[in-house]
Amino acid sequence: MAQLWGGRFTKETDQLVYRFNASISFDQKFYRQDIEGSMAHVKMLAKQGILTGEEGEQILSGLQSILHDVEDGTLPITEEYEDIHSFVEANLIGRIGDVGKKLHTGRSRNDQVALDMRLYTRDEVEETDRLLKELLKVLLRIMEENTATIMPGFTHLQKAQPITLAHHMGAYFEMFKRDRSRLRDIRARMNVCPLGAGALAGTTYPLDRDYTAELLGFDGPMQNSMDAVSDRDYLIEYLSAMSTIMMHLSRFSEEIIIWNTNEYQFVEIDDGYSTGSSIMPQKKNPDIAELVRGKTGRVYGALMSLLTTMKGIPLAYNKDMQEDKELVFDAIDTTKGCVALFTGMLDTLTFRKDRMSDSAKKGFTNATDAADYLVNHGVPFRDAHGIVGRLVLYCIDKGKALDALTLEEYRAESPVFGEDIYDAISMETCVNRRLTVGAPGQAAMEQVIADYRRYLTDEKKGCIF
Ligand code: ARG
Numbered sequence: 001m002a003q004l005w006g007g008r009f010t011k012e013t014d015q016l017v018y019r020f021n022a023s024i025s026f027d028q029k030f031y032r033q034d035i036e037g038s039m040a041h042v043k044m045l046a047k048q049g050i051l052t053g054e055e056g057e058q059i060l061s062g063l064q065s066i067l068h069d070v071e072d073g074t075l076p077i078t079e080e081y082e083d084i085h086s087f088v089e090a091n092l093i094g095r096i097g098d099v100g101k102k103l104h105t106g107r108s109r110n111d112q113v114a115l116d117m118r119l120y121t122r123d124e125v126e127e128t129d130r131l132l133k134e135l136l137k138v139l140l141r142i143m144e145e146n147t148a149t150i151m152p153g154f155t156h157l158q159k160a161q162p163i164t165l166a167h168h169m170g171a172y173f174e175m176f177k178r179d180r181s182r183l184r185d186i187r188a189r190m191n192v193c194p195l196g197a198g199a200l201a202g203t204t205y206p207l208d209r210d211y212t213a214e215l216l217g218f219d220g221p222m223q224n225s226m227d228a229v230s231d232r233d234y235l236i237e238y239l240s241a242m243s244t245i246m247m248h249l250s251r252f253s254e255e256i257i258i259w260n261t262n263e264y265q266f267v268e269i270d271d272g273y274s275t276g277s278s279i280m281p282q283k284k285n286p287d288i289a290e291l292v293r294g295k296t297g298r299v300y301g302a303l304m305s306l307l308t309t310m311k312g313i314p315l316a317y318n319k320d321m322q323e324d325k326e327l328v329f330d331a332i333d334t335t336k337g338c339v340a341l342f343t344g345m346l347d348t349l350t351f352r353k354d355r356m357s358d359s360a361k362k363g364f365t366n367a368t369d370a371a372d373y374l375v376n377h378g379v380p381f382r383d384a385h386g387i388v389g390r391l392v393l394y395c396i397d398k399g400k401a402l403d404a405l406t407l408e409e410y411r412a413e414s415p416v417f418g419e420d421i422y423d424a425i426s427m428e429t430c431v432n433r434r435l436t437v438g439a440p441g442q443a444a445m446e447q448v449i450a451d452y453r454r455y456l457t458d459e460k461k462g463c464i465f
Contacts, residue, residue: 004086004109018082021319026326027084028077033119034084034112035067040215041107041195050106050205055099062096063088063103084116085109106207108199110229110317115195117324119216121238122190124332129183131339132176132245133456138347139173140452142166147445150427151266151356152365157258159363162430165351166449167440173452175248182241190234193218197228200316226316232306235328239303242335246296249342253289256349260286265355270348273341288345292338302331357427364392366402366425369433373424377416387414 003013013021039060046056066088069075081087093100146165153163193213196202202225209221222228259266269286277283309323367388374384391413395402403425410417423429435441438448 003082004089004104021082022079023083023322023325024077024079024081024087026329027113027116028087029325029329030116030120031070031077031084031088032067033116034088035063037112037115037119037195037216038088038103039063040212042103043215044208044212045102045105045205047211048206048208050207051102055102058096058099059092059103062092062100065095066091083109083113085112106198106203106205107195108197108229110199111194111197111225113322114197114229114231115193115216117328118190118194118234121234121328121332122187124336125183125187125190125238128242128245128332128336128339129180129187131336131343132180132183135339135343135346136173136176136180136452136456138343139169139176140449140456142346142351143169143173143445143449143452146351146353147442147449148428149351149353149356150360150431152360152363153440159359159365161368162360162365162427163440164431164442164445165353165356166445170445170448170452172248172252176245177455179241179245179248182244183238186234186237186241189237191217191219192222193220194222194228194231196221197225200226200229230313230316230318230321232310232321232324235324236303236306236310239299239306239328239331242331243296243300243303245335246292246299246338249338250293250296252342253286253293256289256345257286257293260289264359266352266359268350268352269345270350273345273348288341292342295334295338299331299334302327360427361401361403364395364402366427366430367392369425369430370402370421373421374414374416379414379416 042051042056042059042063045051046053051059066075070077075091077084077087081090089100089103092103143166146169149165150162151165151168152159153161153168193209193216195212195216196207196209213219213221222231256267256269258264260269269284269289271284273288274284275287277285305327306324309320313320370391371381371384371388374387375381379387391402391405391410394409394413395405403422407417407419407421410421432441432443435444437444
């Protein structure tokens with residue numbers, strides 16, 4: 001047991017207490033950020049004359065060697081230390097002697113851990129964004145290939161109106177585009193530096209907080225030292241953004257699961273992304289999509305958990321806050337893993353275009369267009385709705401589609417119908433006459449696709465930080 005704070009104590013911590021309190025098993029994840037933060041702190045201490053130049057150099061090279069050895073595996077991070085901060089400091093003193101004891105001048109673990117977590121999270125926000133961009137590239141490719149692939153659009157999971165596969169995929173493009181813009185907002189808001197806040201009340205040393213903030217790529221120092229050590233808002237925001245990403249992935253997964261059923265057969269999941277059954281030889285299950293859907297609950301759980309942890313914490317730092325780490329780490333790994341796997345599954349998915357267009361043809365998805373035809377010939381919409389409703393009833397009785405009715409059958413309901421009704425209710429017409437912004441018509445879709453292409457290539461719009 002190696003503790004930084006033994007001086008005031010007269011007996012050893014109980015083993016169980018020690019283990020309950022320790023965080024090294026998980027905070028070792030940000031060893032790199034811890035060392036980088038310390039390096040910036042030391043550079044600032046030397047610049048301010050709080051350490052001599054030589055002391056600064058010695059500490060820096062000691063920290064550099066620790067970083068090097070941890071990365072190449074020669075210095076394993078072991079659980080005999082309470083946390084990653086103690087591990088680094090103890091090793092530093094072990095390597096360079098007493099001068100290493102000066103590293104912690106003007107600093108507390110409270111501002112140190114706040115900094116480490118922020119640095120770690122900032123990288124992860126960027127990585128999450130990068131993965132989402134890969135997903136968007138796959139979506140765009142599918143859209144480009146399918147502006148003429150007709151399928152039924154659904155409301156209430158009932159066939160509603162014909163759309164195209166490009167249009168359907170475009171809805172998800174919008175969702176993940178919003179997710180990226182949320183990440184961008186979070187990245188901008190969280191990019192302030194807690195280092196120099198000390199335990200809660202700043203320090204008496206003449207620290208240059210602007211300088212450390214700049215060295216670490218922040219926009220500036222946090223402006224209240226109590227807030228700096230106890231703010232976890234950015235984690236809650238990130239968990240909320242990840243929950244939304246997972247919600248989107250889960251909806252998409254649900255659709256793929258439905259589309260992959262024997263009844264629909266709209267898609268076929270690649271063998272590499274499906275699994276079999278131990279007993280039923282015919283089975284090919286959509287386990288990846290189901291797992292993504294399932295893991296969504298886990299990320300929501302992390303969000304609820306941290307919100308609940310934070311709600312009763314008085315200012316400033318309290319140990320409860322140590323609970324932020326495992327939750328957030330797990331949510332990040334889960335979300336990133338799901339985005340990456342989902343992208344692979346989508347990229348290898350086969351769309352059964354024949355099944356999709358057959359399905360669109362069979363469900364009276366052109367009934368609205370038949371009514372619009374009558375309206376265009378002077379029939380009030382409410383009457384047109386009634387006429388087509390009766391035609392649909394007739395079709396159901398005869399087991400026919402609307403386009404299979406003879407002109408006589410049409411005219412039996414309304415003399416307004418003419419030969420051109422067949423063209424007016426063909427699936428292609430139904431889709432391609434919908435040309436308002438955001439509608440599935442091919443010409444409207446091409447414009448949106450061109451926008452999406454620009455969005456993915458223009459770095460500023462495309463949200464690469
Ligand atoms: N492991 C602690 C955490 O994650 C580090 C800060 C410790 N500070 C303290 N006063 N005990 O929050």
